[in-house]
Structures are given as C-alpha cells and as structure tokens.
Amino acid sequence: MSEKIYVGADIGGTAIKVGICNENGDLLHTFEGPTETEQGTDRILSNIAGYARHIVSESPYSWEQVAGLGVGIAGFIDIPKGFMKFSPNLPLTNVPLKDYLEAALNKKVRINNDANVAALGEAWGGAGRGVGSCVVYTLGTGVGGGIVVDGRLIEGFTGMGGELGHISIVPDLEAIQCGCGKMGCLETVSSATGIIRMAKDAVERGDRTSLTAIEKLTAKDVFDAAKSGDEAAQRIVSRAAFYLGKSLAAVSVIINPQRFILGGGVSAAGEFLFAQVREVFRKYAQDRAQEGVDIVAAELGNNAGVVGAAGLLLHA
Amino acid sequence: MSEKIYVGADIGGTAIKVGICNENGDLLHTFEGPTETEQGTDRILSNIAGYARHIVSESPYSWEQVAGLGVGIAGFIDIPKGFMKFSPNLPLTNVPLKDYLEAALNKKVRINNDANVAALGEAWGGAGRGVGSCVVYTLGTGVGGGIVVDGRLIEGFTGMGGELGHISIVPDLEAIQCGCGKMGCLETVSSATGIIRMAKDAVERGDRTSLTAIEKLTAKDVFDAAKSGDEAAQRIVSRAAFYLGKSLAAVSVIINPQRFILGGGVSAAGEFLFAQVREVFRKYAQDRAQEGVDIVAAELGNNAGVVGAAGLLLHA
Structure with missing residues (x-):
C-alpha cells in the first residue's frame, strides 16, 4: 500500500466535492460537504482542508500516501502562486489559498481555474485518456x-x-x-x-x-x-x-x-x-x-x- | 572557453546557411554554402555535415564545445525521429536525416520544419527574447x-x-x-x-x-x-x-x-x-x-x- 494517491477538490458556491485518484486518473473515492459560504473565508478554507483529510481517513489509504491536493475553483487566480485574487461566488478576495492549504495539510497544493481543471480531468482520466x-x-x-x-x-x-x-x-x-x-x-x-x-x-x-x-x-x-x-x-x-x-x-x-x-x-x-x-x-x-x-x-x-x-x- | 555553442542549419533549395549561437540565442557566426541539390541526396547530406564542421573550424570555438546541430527544413518530417518523409524542393524522400547527421558528426541532432524553426528563432533570439x-x-x-x-x-x-x-x-x-x-x-x-x-x-x-x-x-x-x-x-x-x-x-x-x-x-x-x-x-x-x-x-x-x-x- 505504498502507491501514491492524488486528492482533488472542486470548490463550488454550495458544495465542495473532494476525490481520490490513483496515478492513472481513476477516481477511487468521492465525498461532498457543504461549502458554508455564509460562514465566511476562514470556514471555507478549513472546510477544504477538513474534507481532504476526511476523505483520506475514511479510505483504505494512509495520509502518507497522499502526493498532494489539487484545487479547481472559479475566479481570477495567480496560478503559480495559488493566490485567489477574486472569486465570483465566494468570499475569497486576495486569499493565499495555496499557502494556507499547504500549511494546513503539510502537502503539496496546486490551484487552477475550474474550466481548465475540468478539461484536464477529461484529458487525463476521461475521454482523453492515453x-x-x-x-x-x-x-x-x-x-x-x-x-x-x-x-x-x-x-x-x-x-x-x-x-x-x-x-x-x-x-x-x-x-x-x-x-x-x-x-x-x-x-x-x-x-x-x-x-x-x-x-x-x-x-x-x-x-x-x-x-x-x-x-x-x-x-x-x-x-x-x-x-x-x-x-x-x-x-x-x-x-x-x-x-x-x-x-x-x-x-x-x-x-x-x-x-x-x-x-x-x-x-x-x-x-x-x-x-x-x-x-x-x-x-x-x-x-x-x-x-x-x-x-x-x-x-x-x-x-x-x-x-x-x-x-x-x-x-x- | 568551455561554454557550449549551438549550431543551426537552414536548408534551402539553393543554399545551406549555418550559424553558431551561444546559449542566449546570440548569433555569433554564419556561413553559407551551396546545397548542390542537383548532385543528389548524398551530396546534400554531406554538405550539411561539412558546413557544420567548417563553421566551427573557422570560429574561435572547439568542436568539443558544440552541444549539437539543429536543422530547419521545408517538408513533411517525423519530428521525434528526425525522419524526412518528403521535401517539396530537395531529393530527400524517406531519408533518416537525424540518424545520418548524428553518425556523421557524433553530436545530438534535432530536425524541425522551417516555419516552426523560424518562429523559434524569433522567440528565442529575436523579437521574443525574454x-x-x-x-x-x-x-x-x-x-x-x-x-x-x-x-x-x-x-x-x-x-x-x-x-x-x-x-x-x-x-x-x-x-x-x-x-x-x-x-x-x-x-x-x-x-x-x-x-x-x-x-x-x-x-x-x-x-x-x-x-x-x-x-x-x-x-x-x-x-x-x-x-x-x-x-x-x-x-x-x-x-x-x-x-x-x-x-x-x-x-x-x-x-x-x-x-x-x-x-x-x-x-x-x-x-x-x-x-x-x-x-x-x-x-x-x-x-x-x-x-x-x-x-x-x-x-x-x-x-x-x-x-x-x-x-x-x-x-x-
């Protein structure tokens, strides 16, 4: 059980969906929890981190096997820095999302916009496989x-x-x-x-x-x-x-x-x-x-x- | 004088132009010789290799400093293999150009089509510098x-x-x-x-x-x-x-x-x-x-x- 797993999070205005993939892009587990947008920035951030930890804890994989967390989210993002400049539907203006999550999870984190992320999903594990x-x-x-x-x-x-x-x-x-x-x-x-x-x-x-x-x-x-x-x-x-x-x-x-x-x-x-x-x-x-x-x-x-x-x- | 140099060759129907660049894309030397298309495939190939050796020999650089030879040429090319399928203006049909030149020069060789190569030139050492x-x-x-x-x-x-x-x-x-x-x-x-x-x-x-x-x-x-x-x-x-x-x-x-x-x-x-x-x-x-x-x-x-x-x- 030393294979690496890859955790993904799809952040929406009402729900956050997290999933675990193997290195081939197979989706092994998913979990969905409320975004709790109305509770403000900090709650959203802790929910993302919490759901990521949760899905791994209820899976057969160990936290040590987690290669990192990828996040897809709508908005203007400084992608290399993983910095949210603005979100159309969430209170995430000028939030260092990548830095926060890397500190909270002690794992590598990558952020990108939802359209690009969905395209990558299809290309990697969907209709574009191979x-x-x-x-x-x-x-x-x-x-x-x-x-x-x-x-x-x-x-x-x-x-x-x-x-x-x-x-x-x-x-x-x-x-x-x-x-x-x-x-x-x-x-x-x-x-x-x-x-x-x-x-x-x-x-x-x-x-x-x-x-x-x-x-x-x-x-x-x-x-x-x-x-x-x-x-x-x-x-x-x-x-x-x-x-x-x-x-x-x-x-x-x-x-x-x-x-x-x-x-x-x-x-x-x-x-x-x-x-x-x-x-x-x-x-x-x-x-x-x-x-x-x-x-x-x-x-x-x-x-x-x-x-x-x-x-x-x-x-x- | 241990810096690497990069040799480029631009193959035309009447002339072959070769040049030496440093790692910044500065063009340091050029030389032009006839393609001798009418002499056939072998002569064209030996001219490319010969002009590459010649420009280095008449430059202040040693052959050891040559990182490799890049070639731009019009035609249908299997780029990874450096295999010429067809050239519109040269007798180079089904010619393993990369293999030939690597054997002749004992250096790494890369082949690509002339339009892409010219674009890369501008991007690297021309108007796209940086x-x-x-x-x-x-x-x-x-x-x-x-x-x-x-x-x-x-x-x-x-x-x-x-x-x-x-x-x-x-x-x-x-x-x-x-x-x-x-x-x-x-x-x-x-x-x-x-x-x-x-x-x-x-x-x-x-x-x-x-x-x-x-x-x-x-x-x-x-x-x-x-x-x-x-x-x-x-x-x-x-x-x-x-x-x-x-x-x-x-x-x-x-x-x-x-x-x-x-x-x-x-x-x-x-x-x-x-x-x-x-x-x-x-x-x-x-x-x-x-x-x-x-x-x-x-x-x-x-x-x-x-x-x-x-x-x-x-x-x-």
Whole structure:
C-alpha cells in the first residue's frame, strides 16, 4: 500500500466535492460537504482542508500516501502562486489559498481555474485518456474550455488560454455582443444561452415552429424540436454546430490536437449535434490537421472537476 | 572557453546557411554554402555535415564545445525521429536525416520544419527574447507561423501546430479557395499573394485606383498606393489587416501568448499595417486576453532560420 494517491477538490458556491485518484486518473473515492459560504473565508478554507483529510481517513489509504491536493475553483487566480485574487461566488478576495492549504495539510497544493481543471480531468482520466493533446469544450450556460498539450495545461499569459467561448467567430453582419463585451463570440451562438436566444428570436419573428408553444424554453427543447423535424429549430442547431465546428477547424491549425472533447449540457444532444459539428470541421479544417483527429463526447460529467484537480499534481 | 555553442542549419533549395549561437540565442557566426541539390541526396547530406564542421573550424570555438546541430527544413518530417518523409524542393524522400547527421558528426541532432524553426528563432533570439510565450506570423508568399509556449514549440499531433495561414477566417459569402483546398483561409487575404490578388480584382473590376497603371503588381505597390491615399488600395490593406487582426484575437483566447511577432515581406509595410492590425485585435480580443500583450515586428529577418535551428537543441 505504498502507491501514491492524488486528492482533488472542486470548490463550488454550495458544495465542495473532494476525490481520490490513483496515478492513472481513476477516481477511487468521492465525498461532498457543504461549502458554508455564509460562514465566511476562514470556514471555507478549513472546510477544504477538513474534507481532504476526511476523505483520506475514511479510505483504505494512509495520509502518507497522499502526493498532494489539487484545487479547481472559479475566479481570477495567480496560478503559480495559488493566490485567489477574486472569486465570483465566494468570499475569497486576495486569499493565499495555496499557502494556507499547504500549511494546513503539510502537502503539496496546486490551484487552477475550474474550466481548465475540468478539461484536464477529461484529458487525463476521461475521454482523453492515453491521448497526449486534447482540446475540451464545455457547452453549458456559457462555452468554457481547456487545452492540454503533451499532458500540460495551456494556461496563457494572463490565464486566458483555452477560453474557447470567446473566439470571435460570428461575422459582424450577424454578430451580437457577448457578455464579455466583444462582438461575435462563439458563446453567443453555441452555448445553451445562445441557443435559447436564437429560439426566442425565431418565435418573436413569427417563424412557424413548435417552439412557440413552449413557455420556458430550454436548449433541450430546441434540440428535441429539431430532431422531430421542426425546421426553425433545425436552423438554430445548424448555426450552433456551424460556428462550433468552424472554431474546431481554427483550433486544429493552431494547436493541432489529437482529440476534441465536447461536454456540458448542450453536448447531451448527442450524435444529432456531433454529426453536424464533424461535417463542418471536415469542411474547414486543413486535411492534414484532421488526419487521425476525432471529436468525442466527454465522459466524466460532474466528476471532471475533482479528477482534473487531482491531476494538477501530475500535470501542472 | 568551455561554454557550449549551438549550431543551426537552414536548408534551402539553393543554399545551406549555418550559424553558431551561444546559449542566449546570440548569433555569433554564419556561413553559407551551396546545397548542390542537383548532385543528389548524398551530396546534400554531406554538405550539411561539412558546413557544420567548417563553421566551427573557422570560429574561435572547439568542436568539443558544440552541444549539437539543429536543422530547419521545408517538408513533411517525423519530428521525434528526425525522419524526412518528403521535401517539396530537395531529393530527400524517406531519408533518416537525424540518424545520418548524428553518425556523421557524433553530436545530438534535432530536425524541425522551417516555419516552426523560424518562429523559434524569433522567440528565442529575436523579437521574443525574454518572453515565455510568443506567436509568430510570417507574412510572405503564404502565411506561415509558429507557436512557442514556455519556450517550447507547439508541434501538433500531425505537425500542423502553428499553421496560422490556414485558419478559415473569411466568411463563406466572400471567401475564395486556398491553395490547401479549403475555403477562406487567412492566407487568401493576408499574404502577399492574397493582397496582389485583391489588387488585380480591383483593377479588373474597374475601381478607380493608381494600381491600374502598374504592370507587375507587388504587395509593396499596394501598400505604397494605400499610404499615398489611394482608396481602393486602402480597402485592400484594411481587409488584409482585418482578418489578420481577427486571427490574432482568436489565438489570444486559445493560447493567450504574451507577444505576437509579425515577420515576412508583408510586415515590411511597417507601422501603417501594424496600427490597423492592433486596432482590430483590440476590438475583437477579450480584454483580459490583451492585457500586457503586444504586437511587434520580427527582428532577425533571414537569420531567424539558423537561430531557431540552433535553438532546437535547447527548446525541443
């Protein structure tokens, strides 16, 4: 029992999920406890450390086997220092998170942002297992992403590496402004929010569509309608898939990864979406940049965060 | 005199240029000899090895100080093996270039393609000196490129990393087919070839422009006309700068490099072009991805190849 184990923590506004991985990225145990955000900074910090100790104590592993703790968290982070500059949903402004946790646990600690961490999780222990370079898209409320090249995350100079949702890809003539302030970001068309917006536009325009009858539209409603033959819904899905596929083609001549992994709620549309994305990718990506390249679904779901956090110890 | 030196070789169809760099990427000596392509494979190989020995013998350094030889060459290369699969302009099909040179010189040898090598040269010893992550565009007959992250080249799964000229960025409605077979590649508008094509189109369309009077149009003619106030020429330059700037914005949220370096013949247009590219970049790149990021001119010109080749010993 002297093998090393890697502990990951995925910090959310209401819950902290911790997990134990082996060196292959297999998730062996998980535990979830409340973040207790309302109790303030110190409680959050002691909860992270406490849950990490707890999950190891209730596992068959000893504390000596712990190689370290990796943490995935939303916010602006000085990654090398593990310093939280700001968190959108937690009272962690200017908090030396890495220093605190290293002192509390007496183990090596690595911090990174949640989107990068989830991408690393998929690349290491999920759909990218055994593949050296992967680009992961998370198609949810927004479009997030992460890039792993030769097993290492591309952080970027100001931490903006892999911000795939903000590739400005919709031409000006049909672009709208993104939440980030710029025009034509991928996120404006290929996120759940973008798909719902296009559906509402179609309804308001008076397009003949079954979506008119639905009160609180979701992206799933749009996919379901499209699969049932609703032409307005099909046009919306085509548009989401078109710009997503074009962005993959662009990434393929910049990074030239071996595998694209699509996750998040929108990717649940499955083969109906994937087939369209692959077709656009094949059309626009240079032939040599698509040789042997595949586009697959994410596998870890909500566990990608803890697995990737644990993986920070080996890959960052 | 025990410091290490790094020898680089830039293999062209008519000449082989070799150079000696120190560990800082300073180019200390260069030598150029004929490739003698017409003499066949063996002669080319022995010339590369011979010129490498020659430049060291005529320098103040000893052969013992040579850390190795790096080679930049156009073609399809199995980079880890240093195996030439095919060269567009030399009889080097299925040639184990690295193995041959390592045996001939008894030194470590690294091979990479000329575009990546030139980018590494600029990043290491040119305009990217001291900057960890750089993206280099070479705006010539085509648009080439190379990406250096944390001092290492992004090769890509099939060697297509940094093929920036083939980002499909021109919308379908106004796109033309690229030499690579795909539609709307950056190269179709932002290379010298693309600029000349747009100028010829303007002349043929009957646009009122001073370019009509020029017999054998060059990209420089178009820039000169634009600088003198020719509106048709200005529209062409704006278009070349627009898509180039948009591609930089895309790269900034994928790689998020600290510096963009623009080289090649088209970049000789200088500030007139750079100012427009910067404006487009500022408009489309997410704010945090442009913080502290600059767009500068390449510095090494034709020496980028030998410097980058020498740099392969330290960076690949």
